Amino acid sequence: MAYVLDLPAMTGPVADPMVPVPYRVEGVKRETHDTFSLDLAPADGAAVTSFQPGQFNMLYVFGVGEVPISISGDPGNCPAIVHTTRVVGAVTKAMGALKRGDLLGVRGPFGKPWPVAEEAGRDFLIVAGGIGLAPLRPALYTLMKQREKYRKIVLLYGARTPEDILYRRELERWRGKFDLEIQVTVDRGAAGWRGNVGVVTTMIGRAQCDPANTLALVCGPEVMMRFTLMELQKRGIAQQRIFVSMERNMKCAVGFCGHCQYGPNFICKDGPVFRLDRIEPIFGKAEI
Amino acid sequence: MIHSLDAVIRQHTFFRGLEERYIEFITGCAKNIRFEPGQYIFREGDPADQFYFIREGLVSVEIMVPERGPATVQTIGEGDVLGWSWLAPPYRWHFDARALRETRALDFDGKCLRTKCDEDHDLGYEIMKRFTNVVSERLDATRLQLLDLYGVRA
């Protein structure tokens, strides 16, 4: 399976990739009722090693366990590494209880990133569903940093309800400051919500990007991604220009434990970002 | 830039592939219309004799729920078709539609088109095909909403 746009996975300088490095919580932000962001920096005061948009870290809560969490901050400006997490199990629950000054173990960064480094002159259509906006935010930061290099940039973001919208202030600031079209929709409205109601896929037709020149970056629940991809391809965007971020059970994050396999791909090192044509034969197949 | 009605209808993907005489007829049934923010486009129970192309703006398809007020099920925006109850008896709106922002649309005389479709089944079939597609897309979207994909599984 040839993968032309083969971007190297960048890992930080670690001696043993299975040994976490102690990091300190520098900041905690409650994003929504069940989602929070942690700012982490090395506990020994060493410089923060940067990362590429789309990569993730394995975060270890002492005595509880370890989970893969997408890095959601600005790769070009990171005095601390930002991770946005939703509380879904024991480890994320324990993480949600952490306070400034607490320590965690960090391994990473791992994985293949979004293709935002080299694509000058492109239109970007970014479709995010729910917490899927978190691993896409670093891509947005990177694009905004060199806005003049690209043509149209559109962000379509679907959240559950208005209360679940992430990074609200930041999105509003970007909308105002940059030439960035942002459409936010919710599955369920609420009193006082005057915006779009309906699934994010319904907004794709309206985004006026040139299909022959557009790169689409998609992240969200798999069903949402399936319908999004159908819509994107219906609008004429080729599989070679659609990128998705996949998720599976992960234990080692370096290709040994076998858990994150998706067909022949290891999501930890061949992904989590995949060009659609690489995984298209199995994408959407049940129980793969 | 104000496009002629004719140009807008011809450019819209919805009517693509229709015979020239039908396009002319349909254009004859259409007119430009504007809604202020908060203005109702139609109300539940009213006779459904029109359908709309939204050219600009945002429309809330909603229903009045006792103790809750208006609950939006979906919003319809630029480029979308609004309303198919004009095609199915008893030809009454099932939901409210209210402009959330200043909205410009094309208003089509559904009653007139309905009569013409009864007379000319070829036209009727073409219209039915296109509206079936709209309903199907809207149903898919509704089903995705129902799935509550962003919710946390227990």
Add this chain to the structure above:
Amino acid sequence: MRGPVAESERVLESGRGAKHTIIAAQQLPELVACILKRGYELLGPTVRDGAIVYDRLNSADELPRGWTDVQEPAKYRLARRSDDAYFGYNVGPHSWKKFLHPPTHRLWKCTRDGGGLHIVADVPAPVRRAFFGVRPCELRGMAILDKILGGNGTADPEYKTRRDNLLIVAVNCGQAGGTCFCTSMGSGPRATSGYDLALTELLGDQRHDFLVEIGSERGDELAEEVPHRQARAADLDAAERTIADTRAHMGRTMAVDGLKELLYRNYDSPRWDNVAKRCMTCANCTLVCPTCFCTTVEDVTDLTGAQAERWRKWDSCFTLDFSYIHGGSVRPSAKSRYRQWLTHKLAAWVDQFGELGCVGCGRCITWCPAGIDLTAEIEALRASETANSHAKRKETE
């Protein structure tokens, strides 16, 4: 892949052109003793709990002399041989991976105190080990694990330490096992590389001795210490006859042509439902397989909460936990898990590591309580595909 090797480990040419000696059966204990004298921890086959397993050996007396194994799908029994063969059996429930890729292994210890988190990785202790009685299919299995755990950028330091300095005495197979199919996989019944010494037991016609093929300079030195004579052409012929005999008596085959494509084409084959009715997802196959490498990570604490450890343990794609992500398993059905295992072993493995993951040892067939035979499953998959295409053609006629 193993990096620069010591002079004494240098690998020599295999096959008829290699150096051969003959040692009498009575001298085998001397070979074992020489290995022990050199300070190696000797690991080899021995009878225990009704099976021939791999364990630490202190002398040649512990070898399974005069024993054979009788294997069929879902059946394993030991039986006494009518002769005194040292290696008259095939493979048991253990594979050498238990020593190279241990079932449980601590990765690090972590203490928490006022000063912070202190994580100390376990440093792999250097070992000096000898594997005695390694089958050709097992050599292939080790080579496969080398690719996954021993190289490619991030090598498992534990694996590398255990693999380095390993002395290997291989044994060519004098009989085909009840469930073997190494000939289909090109992994036997004769060892062609990866050993210091390769023995072929020559028993019968009033002889009982071993043809010893020298595979490395270290092996050469070792063999020199054991009383021996030069091998003659007749000895080489006898060995070849034995191996040819083994080859001719393989009980099953697996057609490997287009295997990867076959499996990739058949994710939706009804055949998987058939297997699913029989498979109990007990994970035996993955435990006994010499190439299954999947592990999980377990974080544990002591009661005080001040000390934590991370352990790595063998895991199996047959468990529900294996594919669990927030709220559920990606592969809840037995069907999907069996399909995952077989598709990985015989298709995805090729894309991942450049070769098939199966060595044809037959263990998964023997140790499956339902007797599921992957060679039969592949055949059925092929047949099912052909039947479907015939049916489709009939429809359109």
